[in-house]
Every structure is written in C-alpha cells, then in structure tokens.
Amino acid sequence: MTSETEMMPLTIPALLAHRAARAPHGEALVDETGRIDWAGLEARSAARAAWLVARGVNKTHRVGLLAPNGIDWAITAMAVMRIGAVLVPLSTLLRGGELHDQLAAAGVRHLIAAKAFRGRDYQAELAALDRAALPNLHNLWWLDDLGEEAGEAAQAVAAALALRVVPADDMAVIFTSGSRAAPRGVIHTHGAGLRSVAAGVGPRCVREGTRLYIPMPFFWVGGFATGLVTALVAGATLLTEAVPEPARTLKFLEAEKVTLFRGWPDQAAALARHPDFPATDLSGLTAGSLDPVLPPALQARPGARANLFGMTESFGSWCGWPLDQDLPEGKHGSCGKPFSGTLVRVADPASGAILPAGSEGVLQLGGHNLLRGICGLEREAVFTPDGWFATGDMGRIDADGFVWFTGRADDMVKISGATVYPAEVETALQAIPGVARAYATDLAVDGRTAMGAAVVPTAPGTLDLAALVAAAKDRLSAFKVPARWAMLESEAQVPRNGSGKVDKGALQALLAAGQPG
Structure with a gap:
C-alpha cells in the first residue's frame, strides 16, 4: 500500500469526504454521457442520501440497485452506503425468478431500478414479481425518478448517519456469479472491503491520477471493487460504459486519454482486432494494461506476468504481483504473493489438516480483508472452526511464499486413476507460443x-493442430494431454452462460464434435 492508503479512512462516507477535500476538482468518474468530480460526487451523493432518508431509508436497511454502469449508479450507490444502509448491486442479466431469489436472499427492503436497459422492460418485469413472497421489500423506486432535494431535517439526519458509520458496519452484499452453483450473497463491511482494495492498488498499478478503464459491470465485484471502489481508494479516474462496443469504446478511450486498461482479456483482444484500432491514439496506456492493446515494447513475455487471483468473498484480488513487472525466474505460472492483510494456508481437502509448504490442497484465507459472512448461512457453514475461509481453490504455497493455483476442488477429474485439474492444463497450453487462451474440461471419449x-x-x-498437440505433450503428462480439440478463431466462439463464465456443458458439446489429438 502507499503511505496515503495506509492512513486512509475506512468507511465510504469518510473516504469520499477525504477525496473531495484532497482533490475537489479531480475527475472521479467519466461515462458516455458526462463526468463528475470528487466534490460533485460528495455533494450529489449527500443530497440523494437525504432524499432517501426522507423516504424511510435508514442504517442497516438493504437497498437493491438494478441499473447499468454510469454516473447515476455511482451517485446512488454512494448515497446508500454513506448513511450506513447496505448496498445490494443486482445483475441486469437476471430474469424474473433469479431476481426474486436474490431479493429474498439478501432481504432487500428498498429497490432502485432502471426503467429499461438493453431491450428489457424492468417496469413490466418488476410489476410481475410476487410481492407477497417478498415481505421485506417495502419500496420500489425508479432510478430516473430519484431526487436530490430534501428538507433540512432529512439533510441533518443523513449527515448524522454518515458520521456514525464505522468500519465494522456492513457496506454491501455482492452476489457471486454462480458458474457451478446458485449465486450466494456475500456480505462485506466498510473496513474489510476498503482494506482489501487498498492492499491491491499498488500491484494493480492504480495510482492517484490514473485514468482506469474497466468494462466490467458494477453489479459484479470486478466492476464494483476493482473499478468504482478502487477509484475511490486510489484517487483515480474511472472510465466506464454501460454497453461496451469496440468502435465506440476505442473513440471513448482515445478521447479520455486512458492510461490503464484492465478487465476482460477477450475484450482487449477484440479491440486490437478492430479495423479502427491502428488509427486510435492510445499512447497514454502504461505497462500493467492488458497486452493486446499495448504496443509490442510494453507487452510482457508470454507467461512472465502473474494473473491476479481473487474472488467475490475476498472483495476482489487477494494475491498477485506488480502487473508491470515480470515474476522472478522460476516463479512463472504462479499467482504471485498474497497482498497485505491476507493470510493463506493449505489444508487437506479430506481431513482438513494443515499441510506444509509445497503440499497441494485447498487454499484457505485468513486476515481482516475478507467477507463477514454469507446471506442465510450461519458462521459455521462459511468458516472453519478456527475462523479461516475455505476458498474451494486448489493450490500450493512454495517455500518463498508464492501461490500456485491448480484448479477448483469441484473441477477435479480422475483420468487413468490420476488427479487432473482443468486449470493446470489451461496454464500449460497458454504457455505455448501462438496460444492466447485455452479452455479445458473433462468429457467422455x-x-x-x-x-x-x-x-x-x-x-x-x-495454429497448427499437430504442432499444438506435440507442444502439449512436451509440457503435460500423457494422461493430461487433451484427446479432443476445438480450434477457435476468437474469444467470441467460447460458449458462456448468462453470468459471463464459460458454459461447461456447451464446451463439452463443442469438444465432443472437435478434432482428435
């Protein structure tokens, strides 16, 4: 962490006030429609908070927000969190039953929603919800109709509530994207969430004055923690879009003089392939941005940089290495080291016994940067008896403290009696020259x-299949070498589900019809 983040306030209202005092005219957020500085975000979120207070929103109330990325999203989110209410970002991809389940799971009391987005009529969809089955839900307001005018009494209450928010108070409930199981509502406090982000801004190359582009939606931790909250913690400017589209995005990034591009590698690759890319001035981009949009001189050697390692439960990345620096020799392929404030250990997946350095097992996290809990679950169902969080990720920690990820515990596959994790196959294939991304899974052959x-x-x-298979055999044990291959032209051909994660069933079907190795 930088010296400033070490001393920063550990609540949203205090940190927002700090930013507004430190750089009132520094840009906080820019979207396709306009921009807002820190003083403006402080003032407008305070005014909107008073409006909400006047309508019954109070500390600890859970407030759902269903809307696209943008300045209005940020103002509303800050208004909710600054008075000690708990923000519940909701995915704009959710359908009726899914939305109902998340509203119920989080106990949302007040819901703020866009009227429409990307062809969806939320007014009609929300009218169809069974409100009798959502007894906690008292109010539904449309984002376009929210005001910023309130009487002196409401303003005084909102200001008093902001002063009484403490780091231990709940800040947000973030739902996991649910690639394998039903999404879970992960509860984060102000202190833990802000410490987690602050621990990672240095390795992620985000600093005061950085103009950071993150395409991820604010309803996921990738957009909320590594985008919006990161800008607040670091004093950076966040560039965001409601609907990224290559030609429009390139114009936006050029006009706004982007300096750091993070997010989805496939989006960066799509921009680099676009006909407008060669003529787009992105000369402000710095090392640490995704390689496809960088000039060759700033791109990393294949496999030399760490992949940030994180999850919703850790409020973003908990492990990594400076994104503008190569990993030490001998550590390529690792995830780097845990960030400040996060403790890591490895446990036997069957017995729970803690394993020594170099042993493979389930990665467990400790420290003060983690979730407080999960909606609807008792503490014993979330943490180990001694208070650690079992991530479900398999890996090892070497003698130098570097973390090596081998796969998900629920992705473990037995082939010829031996254990294989798709992630280790993917890592090996992505080290082969000419391979941008690889997606591995088990299937019947x-x-x-x-x-x-x-x-x-x-x-x-x-890519030539025969050469690819030969290179894979040089890097993997025989039983790990894929028996079926699908040679894709671009990331757009990778099957994904509604949450943006790879659709395993569709991937298996694609590979079943693929080429033998």
Missing part, C-alpha cells in the same frame, strides 16, 4: 474420461 481443450490463437488461423 470412447467410453473413458479424458481431457478436451478449446484454444484461441493470438491471431486467427495461425
């Missing part, structure tokens, strides 16, 4: 379990 892999090249049509 001639009545036996085998691995399959879909591979995206660095440039369309440049």
Whole structure:
C-alpha cells in the first residue's frame, strides 16, 4: 500500500469526504454521457442520501440497485452506503425468478431500478414479481425518478448517519456469479472491503491520477471493487460504459486519454482486432494494461506476468504481483504473493489438516480483508472452526511464499486413476507460443474420461493442430494431454452462460464434435 492508503479512512462516507477535500476538482468518474468530480460526487451523493432518508431509508436497511454502469449508479450507490444502509448491486442479466431469489436472499427492503436497459422492460418485469413472497421489500423506486432535494431535517439526519458509520458496519452484499452453483450473497463491511482494495492498488498499478478503464459491470465485484471502489481508494479516474462496443469504446478511450486498461482479456483482444484500432491514439496506456492493446515494447513475455487471483468473498484480488513487472525466474505460472492483510494456508481437502509448504490442497484465507459472512448461512457453514475461509481453490504455497493455483476442488477429474485439474492444463497450453487462451474440461471419449481443450490463437488461423498437440505433450503428462480439440478463431466462439463464465456443458458439446489429438 502507499503511505496515503495506509492512513486512509475506512468507511465510504469518510473516504469520499477525504477525496473531495484532497482533490475537489479531480475527475472521479467519466461515462458516455458526462463526468463528475470528487466534490460533485460528495455533494450529489449527500443530497440523494437525504432524499432517501426522507423516504424511510435508514442504517442497516438493504437497498437493491438494478441499473447499468454510469454516473447515476455511482451517485446512488454512494448515497446508500454513506448513511450506513447496505448496498445490494443486482445483475441486469437476471430474469424474473433469479431476481426474486436474490431479493429474498439478501432481504432487500428498498429497490432502485432502471426503467429499461438493453431491450428489457424492468417496469413490466418488476410489476410481475410476487410481492407477497417478498415481505421485506417495502419500496420500489425508479432510478430516473430519484431526487436530490430534501428538507433540512432529512439533510441533518443523513449527515448524522454518515458520521456514525464505522468500519465494522456492513457496506454491501455482492452476489457471486454462480458458474457451478446458485449465486450466494456475500456480505462485506466498510473496513474489510476498503482494506482489501487498498492492499491491491499498488500491484494493480492504480495510482492517484490514473485514468482506469474497466468494462466490467458494477453489479459484479470486478466492476464494483476493482473499478468504482478502487477509484475511490486510489484517487483515480474511472472510465466506464454501460454497453461496451469496440468502435465506440476505442473513440471513448482515445478521447479520455486512458492510461490503464484492465478487465476482460477477450475484450482487449477484440479491440486490437478492430479495423479502427491502428488509427486510435492510445499512447497514454502504461505497462500493467492488458497486452493486446499495448504496443509490442510494453507487452510482457508470454507467461512472465502473474494473473491476479481473487474472488467475490475476498472483495476482489487477494494475491498477485506488480502487473508491470515480470515474476522472478522460476516463479512463472504462479499467482504471485498474497497482498497485505491476507493470510493463506493449505489444508487437506479430506481431513482438513494443515499441510506444509509445497503440499497441494485447498487454499484457505485468513486476515481482516475478507467477507463477514454469507446471506442465510450461519458462521459455521462459511468458516472453519478456527475462523479461516475455505476458498474451494486448489493450490500450493512454495517455500518463498508464492501461490500456485491448480484448479477448483469441484473441477477435479480422475483420468487413468490420476488427479487432473482443468486449470493446470489451461496454464500449460497458454504457455505455448501462438496460444492466447485455452479452455479445458473433462468429457467422455470412447467410453473413458479424458481431457478436451478449446484454444484461441493470438491471431486467427495461425495454429497448427499437430504442432499444438506435440507442444502439449512436451509440457503435460500423457494422461493430461487433451484427446479432443476445438480450434477457435476468437474469444467470441467460447460458449458462456448468462453470468459471463464459460458454459461447461456447451464446451463439452463443442469438444465432443472437435478434432482428435
């Protein structure tokens, strides 16, 4: 952490006031429609908070927010959190039953929603909800109709509530994206969430004055923690779009003089392939941005940089290495080291016994940067008896403290009696020159379990299957080498579900029809 983040306030209202005092005219957020500085975000969120207070919102109330990225989202979110109410960002991808389940799980008391977005009529969809089955839900307000005018009494109450928010208070409930199981509402406090973000801004190369582009939606931790809250913690400017589209995004990034591009590698690759890319001035981009949009001189050697390692439960990244620096020799392929404030240990997945350095097992996290709990679950169902959080990620910690990820515990596959994790196959394939991304999974081949892999090249049509299989055999044990291959042209061909994660069933079907290795 920088010296400033070490001394920063640990609540949203105090940190927002700090930013407004330190750099009142510094830009906080820019979207396609306009921009707002820190003083403006402080003043407008305070005014909107008073409006909400006047309508019954109080400390500890859970407030759902269903809307696209933008300045209005940020103002509303800050208004909720600054008075000690708990923000519940809701995915704009949710359908009726899914939305009902998350509103119920989080105990949302007040819901703020956009009237429409991307062809969805939320007025009609929310009218169809069974309100009798949502007894906690008292109010529904449309984002466009929210005001910023309130009487002196409401203003005084809102100001008093802001002064009484403490780091231990709940700040937000963030739902996991649910690739394997039903999404879970993860509860984060002000102190833990802000400490977690502050611990990672240095390695992530986000500093005061950085113009950070994050395409991820604010309803996921990738957009909320690593985007909006990161800008608040670091004093950076966040550039965001409601609906990223390559030609429009390139114009936006050029006009706003972006300096750091983070987010989805496939989006960066799509921008680099766009016909407008060569003529777009992105000369302000710095090392630490995603490689496809960087000039060759700033791009990393294949496999030399760490992949940030995080999850919703850790409020973003908990492990990594400076994104503008190569990992030490011998550590390529690792996830770097845990960030300040996060403790890590490895446990036997069957017995729970703590394992020594170098042993593979389930990664467990401790320290003060983690979730407080999960909606609807008792503490014993979330943490180990001694208070650690079992991530479900498999890995090891070497003698130098570097973390190596091998896969998800629920993704473990037995092939020829041996354990294989798709993630380790993907890592090995992505180290092969010419491979941009690889997606591995198990599937049935001639009545036996085998691995399959879909591979995206660095440039369309440049990979030869025979050479790829030969390179894979040089890097992987024979039973780990994929028996079926799908040679894709771009990331757009990777099957994904509604949360943006790879659809395993669709990937297996794609590979079943693929080429033998």
